[in-house]
Amino acid sequence: MVKLTGVSKKFKDAGLYDINAFFPEKSVCTIIGRSGAGKSLLLRTILGLIRPDSGSVLIGGTDIYKVKYKQLKEVRSKFGVLFQNNALLDSMNVFENVSLPVVYRNPEMRYNDVRNLVKEKLKMAYLDDVTDKYINQLSGGMQKRVAIARALITDPEILFYDEPITGLDPLTADGIIDLIKNLYLTLKKTTIIITHDIRGFIDFTDYIMLIDSGETLFCGTKEDFMSFDHKIAKAYIKMAGRL
Amino acid sequence: MKYVNSFLITSGEITIFILRIIKSFKMIFKNYRLIVFNMFEIITESLFILIFASLFMGMVSAYQIVYQMKDVIPMLYVSTIVTQAVLIEIGPLIVGIGFSGKVSSQISAELASMKVTDQIDALEVMSIDPIEYLVMPRVVAAILIIPFLTLITEFSVVFGAFIMSIGVLDITSNMFIEGSKMNFAMFQIFGGLIKSVAFGFFTVVLSCYFGITAKTGARAVGKATTLSVSAAAIAVVVLDYIFTRILFIW
Numbered sequence: 001m002v003k004l005t006g007v008s009k010k011f012k013d014a015g016l017y018d019i020n021a022f023f024p025e026k027s028v029c030t031i032i033g034r035s036g037a038g039k040s041l042l043l044r045t046i047l048g049l050i051r052p053d054s055g056s057v058l059i060g061g062t063d064i065y066k067v068k069y070k071q072l073k074e075v076r077s078k079f080g081v082l083f084q085n086n087a088l089l090d091s092m093n094v095f096e097n098v099s100l101p102v103v104y105r106n107p108e109m110r111y112n113d114v115r116n117l118v119k120e121k122l123k124m125a126y127l128d129d130v131t132d133k134y135i136n137q138l139s140g141g142m143q144k145r146v147a148i149a150r151a152l153i154t155d156p157e158i159l160f161y162d163e164p165i166t167g168l169d170p171l172t173a174d175g176i177i178d179l180i181k182n183l184y185l186t187l188k189k190t191t192i193i194i195t196h197d198i199r200g201f202i203d204f205t206d207y208i209m210l211i212d213s214g215e216t217l218f219c220g221t222k223e224d225f226m227s228f229d230h231k232i233a234k235a236y237i238k239m240a241g242r243l
Numbered sequence: 244m245k246y247v248n249s250f251l252i253t254s255g256e257i258t259i260f261i262l263r264i265i266k267s268f269k270m271i272f273k274n275y276r277l278i279v280f281n282m283f284e285i286i287t288e289s290l291f292i293l294i295f296a297s298l299f300m301g302m303v304s305a306y307q308i309v310y311q312m313k314d315v316i317p318m319l320y321v322s323t324i325v326t327q328a329v330l331i332e333i334g335p336l337i338v339g340i341g342f343s344g345k346v347s348s349q350i351s352a353e354l355a356s357m358k359v360t361d362q363i364d365a366l367e368v369m370s371i372d373p374i375e376y377l378v379m380p381r382v383v384a385a386i387l388i389i390p391f392l393t394l395i396t397e398f399s400v401v402f403g404a405f406i407m408s409i410g411v412l413d414i415t416s417n418m419f420i421e422g423s424k425m426n427f428a429m430f431q432i433f434g435g436l437i438k439s440v441a442f443g444f445f446t447v448v449l450s451c452y453f454g455i456t457a458k459t460g461a462r463a464v465g466k467a468t469t470l471s472v473s474a475a476a477i478a479v480v481v482l483d484y485i486f487t488r489i490l491f492i493w
Contacts, residue, residue, distance in 0.1 A: 069372075076369070076370045081368045084361070089357075090362075100371070104369070107273060
């Protein structure tokens, strides 16, 4: 469960203003908004990377800005995150990237077990035979899949996808959308998707949050969103082919 | 006033950063592979250039001493002056400045690039402390490797002076060796090594700090690199003065 209460953060040229949201367990929540609306800032706040000026962020009942760094690390161990630009460590190969979170947390884990786990997660992300390749040897779509495999390796409770299809060609984007959907259907993890393109995600989304200029315009079920009377909301509903 | 404020804030942040690094020393054994990897990186990055620069520094030093002091001191003292200066001052300083140019720029550019491409945030989210994983191994590697680099550098400077002395300046090898032994004390070597360890520590700490706190965008990488190289070079000369006063003058 992710709950935000009165979250505000002000920067010179951007910010979040009194954000309230509730994302139930094992549901798919899509955060939508135009470029510069504050979606990625909101994600960073949820991940504990940017401390808000006021308000609270509760992850499974723990206010992540009221706990010590050690406890924050424990909360974060429940996260699996796909960053907008993948954030793969380019000095490492695929195997090292995907295995990093488990190897770092369990240095005693046997090499064969790690190797099998990495293979399993890469397979879940529809990847094979890329373990020895370096990140710059992979296409954009493959890098996304590797980043998703890395997000899955610790068996997280909450999966975050920040702009998962931005910058991909339509076919590759469809592949990534299918992957995210299948992962949700097979793993049933709480899934939070941040995107400006709702088209592929609308079918399996349970909750939608619409933000603009750092403010919440809507936060509720997909069904309620479809009848939400707002100019920007209507544009998204139209984009999703539901109008 | 704005600059004073900014300086005080940065100094405070660097102090906290150093305390966090010291706290992360407990992870040395867990991260020993990274430390060894960084030691090799530092060696491959800096060893050749240090030896090359040191040889020429030695040759120029010997030549300059003879040029300036030819009619003032006996030629026996040329190697005495070179050796003393190298052990106490020139050796650690060459390593410090070399470190601030070569190693510091590489570390800050690498970390700043990682910062702007979210790699450091990704580590945080994976519950991997970037200080433990990225900074501490580099700092420990620098502390461990810099005495070795300093000794090689000192030897190279003296060797450069030796080549110049016997090849060009009509000083015999015996005279050079005898002169080198004069006024020699073991403490001079250790004092120089202590200085160089301090230079290495602060150079790497500053480069990691400016790299890891880089803002977004490509310009931020350049800015972080420039800042770290300038700050490290200034830190080296200031620390040199402080350590020289503490170790050799007081």
